[in-house]
Amino acid sequence: MDVCLGLLGCGTVGSGVIELTRRRREKIFELTGLRPKITKVLVRNLQKPRQVALADERLTADPEDILGDADIRVVIETIGGIEPARTLILRALAAGKHVVTANKDLIAAHGPEILEAAERHGVDVWYEAAVGGAIPLIRPLKECLTANEITDIKGIINGTTNYILSKMTATGAGFAEALAEAQALGYAEADPSSDVDGLDAARKLAILASIAFHAKVRLEDIRVTGIRHITAADVAYADELGMVIKLLAVGADRDGLLSLRVGPALVPKDHPLAHVNGSYNALLMRGDAAGDLMFFGRGAGSMPTASAVVGDVIEVLRNLKLGVTGQAALLCRPDKRVLPDGFDPVRYYMRLSVDDRPGVLARIAAAFGDAEVSMESVLQKRAYEGRAEIVILTHEVPYGQVERVAAALRSLAAVHEVHCVMPVEPAADGGVT
Numbered sequence: 001m002d003v004c005l006g007l008l009g010c011g012t013v014g015s016g017v018i019e020l021t022r023r024r025r026e027k028i029f030e031l032t033g034l035r036p037k038i039t040k041v042l043v044r045n046l047q048k049p050r051q052v053a054l055a056d057e058r059l060t061a062d063p064e065d066i067l068g069d070a071d072i073r074v075v076i077e078t079i080g081g082i083e084p085a086r087t088l089i090l091r092a093l094a095a096g097k098h099v100v101t102a103n104k105d106l107i108a109a110h111g112p113e114i115l116e117a118a119e120r121h122g123v124d125v126w127y128e129a130a131v132g133g134a135i136p137l138i139r140p141l142k143e144c145l146t147a148n149e150i151t152d153i154k155g156i157i158n159g160t161t162n163y164i165l166s167k168m169t170a171t172g173a174g175f176a177e178a179l180a181e182a183q184a185l186g187y188a189e190a191d192p193s194s195d196v197d198g199l200d201a202a203r204k205l206a207i208l209a210s211i212a213f214h215a216k217v218r219l220e221d222i223r224v225t226g227i228r229h230i231t232a233a234d235v236a237y238a239d240e241l242g243m244v245i246k247l248l249a250v251g252a253d254r255d256g257l258l259s260l261r262v263g264p265a266l267v268p269k270d271h272p273l274a275h276v277n278g279s280y281n282a283l284l285m286r287g288d289a290a291g292d293l294m295f296f297g298r299g300a301g302s303m304p305t306a307s308a309v310v311g312d313v314i315e316v317l318r319n320l321k322l323g324v325t326g327q328a329a330l331l332c333r334p335d336k337r338v339l340p341d342g343f344d345p346v347r348y349y350m351r352l353s354v355d356d357r358p359g360v361l362a363r364i365a366a367a368f369g370d371a372e373v374s375m376e377s378v379l380q381k382r383a384y385e386g387r388a389e390i391v392i393l394t395h396e397v398p399y400g401q402v403e404r405v406a407a408a409l410r411s412l413a414a415v416h417e418v419h420c421v422m423p424v425e426p427a428a429d430g431g432v433t
């Protein structure tokens, strides 16, 4: 028996979904007893050339052709952004259609509204592709790992920044040069802000942490720092210290108190995340029963993302066949609290430029002493035009205290700039932390 699907959007992901659905049609029939058939595809511009030849699938620019078609049981959303995706999904759910979406922006900002609408209308919403492209993350958290209390998630979940930082590490290029190359190769958008300012990773962390910790995590709960201020000098000092710089998304749950951050961090070269390069993504998780787990793979791209979307479609078809759709149970504990400053103290890296004259180091040391932050090591680096560059590693300290010391340093006349403050990941003990 055929099941009609409506596809919203036919760009990078949508065309991969058409291609993979065709390729796996008979296998899906063997698995589910149902044959998926994409009958209508919504686009903005009917004249635009498509990356995939359209046969059965009829292009339309009118959403009613999909939302008002009673034969269409499943709607796949690959438009992206908030509107019109949100309205179209809510209308599909209200019309009793199951929804599969790859839209992280939407799920991060309006996930609860969409999931509640699905529950109300007795239909399902699946969104595996929203985080980590091809890498299974959401279903493992929602299904395979539910016997655990997940205490930590930590990973590289933005391919663009990982490509840029990997390039800077491999070639010594500066941020602007590496970004320009990423844009030329199609790894970064013309407006790269969402990626390089850490927001894309923060949206994905909000989705993952909500599921892993059974909490309603909002974007504003996450402390976010991007990578624009990372220079070739920081990358070189990290290398000297036996580390690489990575944009990490880190979430932890300690007895109901959550700590959530996205930002660049120094990662020891023998840490599993140090070897995740280019456009790859990886996520480490720790469960109280499972122990440490690592997920690795392609975080974006037409077919990798289609792999997750079509996997979700197959799940919908299987449930349709078994008559068990609309039963997704959401567990959300309202008592979880977010600590803005985090609670797991870590070491920090700081790079300052200061006056190159006697007594300056003593003043810096005093500022650290006043903020009760102790220094593990101080390296005086290049001196030029009467200024010296100083790299400091602190002992383990909570984030709030590092902020205080950075503010105190900025107020010293001898300190010209505090260029960079980054956490240093603990050495891997074979596991997550």
Ligand SMILES: NC(=O)c1ccc[n+]([C@@H]2O[C@H](COP(=O)([O-])OP(=O)(O)OC[C@H]3O[C@@H](n4cnc5c(N)ncnc54)[C@H](OP(=O)(O)O)[C@@H]3O)[C@@H](O)[C@H]2O)c1
Pocket: 008, 009, 010, 011, 012, 013, 014, 042, 043, 044, 045, 046, 048, 077, 078, 079, 080, 081, 083, 084, 102, 103, 104, 105, 129, 130, 133, 299, 300, 301, 302, 305
């Ligand atoms: N690209 C990836 O590797 C990747 C990975 C994971 C998740 N995702 C997510 O997947 C989604 C799609 O990404 P994408 O890269 O495939 O985007 P894309 O290439 O820009 O494609 C978007 C598609 O949506 C259509 N569209 C846009 N606005 C529309 C509107 N108002 N009405 C009707 N159609 C509209 C466009 O139509 P036209 O073609 O006519 O312009 C286009 O076909 C996003 O949520 C993204 O975050 C993408």
